[in-house]
Amino acid sequence: MIANYSPTPGVSKNRPALVVKNVSKSFGGLKAVDVKHLEIESGVITALIGPNGAGKTTFFNLLTAFDSIDSGSIELFGKDIVGVASQNLAKQGMVRTFQLTKALSKMTVIDNLKLGALHQSGENFIKSLFTPIWSSQEREIESRADALLDRFNLSHMRDEFAGTMSGGQRKLLEMARALMTDPQILMLDEPMAGVNPALTQSLLGHVKLLRDEGRTVIFVEHNMDVVRDISDWVVVMAEGAIIAEGTPDHIRSNQVVIDAYLGVHHDRELSNDV
Amino acid sequence: MDWGFIFERTFSTMIGPEVVIYALAALGLNIHFGYTGLLNFGHVAFMAAGAYGLGVSVYYFHWNFWIGLGMAMVYSIVLALILGIPTLRLRADYLGLVTIAASETIRITVRSRVFKPITGGAEGISEFSKPFYDLSPFDLGRFYSFGPFRYLGRDLWVLVVGWTLLILLTLMVQQVMRAPWGRALRAIREDEDAARSLGKNAYAFKIQSLLFGGAIGAVAGVVQVVQKGSIQADGFNPTITFTIWMILIIGGPARPWSPIAGSMIYWSLIIFVENVLRQLSPQTRESLERTIKLSDINIGQMRYIIVGLGLLLLARYRPQGIFGSREEMALDDR
Structure with missing residues (x-):
């Protein structure tokens, strides 16, 4: 069980989905990410937390190749990526989602989902000219998309432009669209940001369901209640490095984490003497 | 005022050679801008590539006319790769800068004295289109009339072939845009990162879009020079590009039939206004002349001013174009 791992940064896992070694990234003179060793257990929900500017999103971008690493190695299920x-x-x-949701505004909700399916023969220009080549695959994709819309309670928006959706609905859409690729690992960048409390509960339910389907989930989050509620393991970043990892309970009482968030002197009275 | 004549001219223009040529060109630009979001401000370069691909091969290399048509496609492919490979990995505006510069570079290069032995320089190229007209079932020098339409046999033959090509290519565009290929293009237009995160190779799709739209632009260039019977370097100036843009905006981007509608509206308006101005009664002309001098040259300018005014009104009251949807347009503001 994940709770049995020692809560020390860089601890190795039995079934790691991702293994990150000595990954660093600098922007000019600023070292944004400098991760010595991190393993992400598969089949569980791992939260990535840390104060603003800790490098969480940059780390996410490095893992998903939206930014290139300066040095180090990243392995996905044992393969160097x-x-x-x-x-x-x-x-x-x-597959990843984005902090600022990227709903494809001028496409319908169903088209947003259908786009997500991988290996579509109709995406080849020559084959796209002949409908019979791709129409049966298209029907299969459409029924998968409809099932996901149903699961995320978006069926009533099916033929609307995605641009007409609310912020929370867009988060759901993005998650559903990511699932169209049938991923083993989902990387969710602040999935709850800007979502109202009622919808947050339903989003949390969806994330837990992903784990129960056997998928690995990594998500960046600020809200500690959310982190405590759904994550099995928490990784804490500060100033580009991993400063702690452990179960939510370990992390709550970890002095290093509290200091990183609140400052080393947070429990002292404010005073003028230095 | 001879309204019969004005309407004959207007109707004949409405399905005439200019409409076909510009609709073809706008069809190519629609693939670039309308569906993929590529800012191509040098579309005329693709027309030039088609024109010179044909003209140079036939006139200077003495190749067969039909091989020349193949070369027109080859030239447009080479041009699309030269423009696309370095710029399509960058942000959208870079393609805009490169295309407008490239189209002027090409025009100035082919008209220069240095390249005169293979491009014809400023005088251009002629005598390359005979095999095409040899196939004409119409008497090239005779006028043919039906209803309000009246064409020279030579133009009628261009029209039959041109419209066939235009409709076939429009149907082809409609087909691929309904297919997953077109869906991926639209996704890239909306958000390239989202498309990439879902496993779409945005770069490859953008190159394909540039190639396909560019090839259709080259077809427009070929039809134009075959119709005129000559190639003039200075005919491929940036004004053509912006006329094509106007036509696309009038019709409404990302709709397969809008280039045809836009081209028909644009050209029939130009010709209608021109003929009305030419036929103003002497009294009206005289009273106008206190403010505007309506010489024949000025009429040429005046029609653009009036059509420009119409475009401003369109932009104000129907910014989505003829076929676009206002709801879709409004999504930009969110």
């Missing part, structure tokens, strides 16, 4: 283009990572089972 450094240098693999982001679109090919989706084909290897890793």
Whole structure:
């Protein structure tokens, strides 16, 4: 069980989905990410937390090849993925969502989902000219998309433009669209940001369901209640490095984490003496 | 005022050679801008590639006319790759800069004295289209009339072939845009990162879009120079590109039939206004002349001013174009 792992940064896991070694990334003189060793257990929900500017989103971008690493190695299910283009990572089972949702506004909700399916023969220009080549696959994709819309309670929006959706609905749409690739790992960048409390509960339910289906979920989050509620394991970043990892209970009482969030002197009275 | 004549001219223009040529060109640009979001401000370069691909092969290399048509496609493919490979990995505006510069570079290069032995320089190229007209079932020098339409046999033959090509290519565009290929293009237009995160190779799709739209632009260039019977370097100036853009905006981007509608509206308006101005009664002309001098040259300018005014009104009251949807347009503001 995941709870049995020692709560020390860089602890190795039995069934790691991702193994990150010595990954660093600098922007000019600023070292944004410097992760010595991190393993992400498969089949569980891992939360990535840390104060603003800790490098969480940059780390996410490095893992998903939306930004290139300066040095180090990243392995996805034992395969080195450094240098693999982001679109090919989706084909290897890793898909991400974005902090600022990227609903494709001028496309209908159903088209947004259908886009997500991988290996579509109709995406080849020559084959696209002949409907019979891709129409049966298209029907299969459409029924999968409809099932997902149903699961995420978006069926009533099916033929509306995605641009007409509310912020929370867009988060759901993005998650559903990511699932169209049938990923083994989902990387969710702040899935609850800007979502009202009622919808947050339903989103949390969906994330737990992903784990129960056997998928690995990694998500960035600020809200500690959310983190405590759904994550099995928590990784804490500060100033680009992993400063702690452990179960939510370990992390809550970890002095290093509290100091990183609140400052080393947070429990002292404010005073003028230095 | 001879309204019969004005309407004959207007109707004849409405399905005439200019409409076909510009609708073809706008069809290509629609693939670039309308469906993929590529800012191509040098579309005329693709027309030039088609024109010179044909003209140079036939006139200077003495190749067969039909091989020349193949070369027109080859030239457009080479041009699309030269423009696309370095720029399509960058942000959208870079393609805009490169295309407008490239189209002027091409025009100035082919008209220069240095390249005169293979491009014809400023005088251009002629005598390359005979095999096409040899196939004409119409008497090239005779006028043919039906209803309000009246064409020279030579133009009628261009029209039959041109409209066939235009409709077939429009149907082809409609087909691929309904297919998953077109869906991926639209996704890239909306958000390239989202498309990439879902396993779509945005770069490859953009190159394909540039190739396909560019090839259709080259077809437009070929039809134009075959119709005129000559190739003039200065005919391929940036004004053509922006006329094509106007036509696309009038019709409404990302709709397969809008280039045809836009081209028909644009050209029939130009010809209608021109003929009305030419036929103003002497009294009206005289009273107008206190403010505007309506010489024949000025009429040429005046029609653009009036059509420009119409475009401003369109932009104000129907910004989505003829076929676009206002709801879709409004999504931009969110």
